[in-house]
Amino acid sequence: MRSGGTCFSSRCPGPSGRDTSVPPPEDSSQPRLAAGCRWGAESKAGEERVILFPEGAIKLQGTGRQILERCNGQRTFGQIITELQAEFSIADPAKIRSDISQFLEQLRHKRIVDY
Numbered sequence: 001m002r003s004g005g006t007c008f009s010s011r012c013p014g015p016s017g018r019d020t021s022v023p024p025p026e027d028s029s030q031p032r033l034a035a036g037c038r039w040g041a042e043s044k045a046g047e048e049r050v051i052l053f054p055e056g057a058i059k060l061q062g063t064g065r066q067i068l069e070r071c072n073g074q075r076t077f078g079q080i081i082t083e084l085q086a087e088f089s090i091a092d093p094a095k096i097r098s099d100i101s102q103f104l105e106q107l108r109h110k111r112i113v114d115y
Helices: 062-070 077-087 093-109
Strands: 011-013 019-021 048-053 056-061
Touching: 048 062, 056 062, 062 077, 062 093, 077 093
Parallel strands: none
Antiparallel strands: 011 019, 048 056
16 A cells, blocks of 8 residues: 555554554454545556545555455455455465454544445
8 A cells, every 4th residue: 555654553643643543343344435435447457446535545456455345345354354364375364364454444544444
């Protein structure tokens, strides 16, 4: 994911410099794009996509794209984790869960994803 000064923890400094907590998703959470956010047109190569949101856009590719494409409000966080753990079976399942949780927490903090 491209953005300057990215915070990859659940406690990110807010605009005032204070820590703002974003709770991690629960297994039963159903992540989806937040109101006002939508997918932009797919690139010609099809390798990256853009999420458009009121304050700007984020270019996604690779695993970030794979995670967000599953965040359709139908799948649960637990299902997304299971699918990606199966796809990346050589990686540590706990690391996959942790990385996806942190990614979604960051996007929720930026009001791009709700769960």
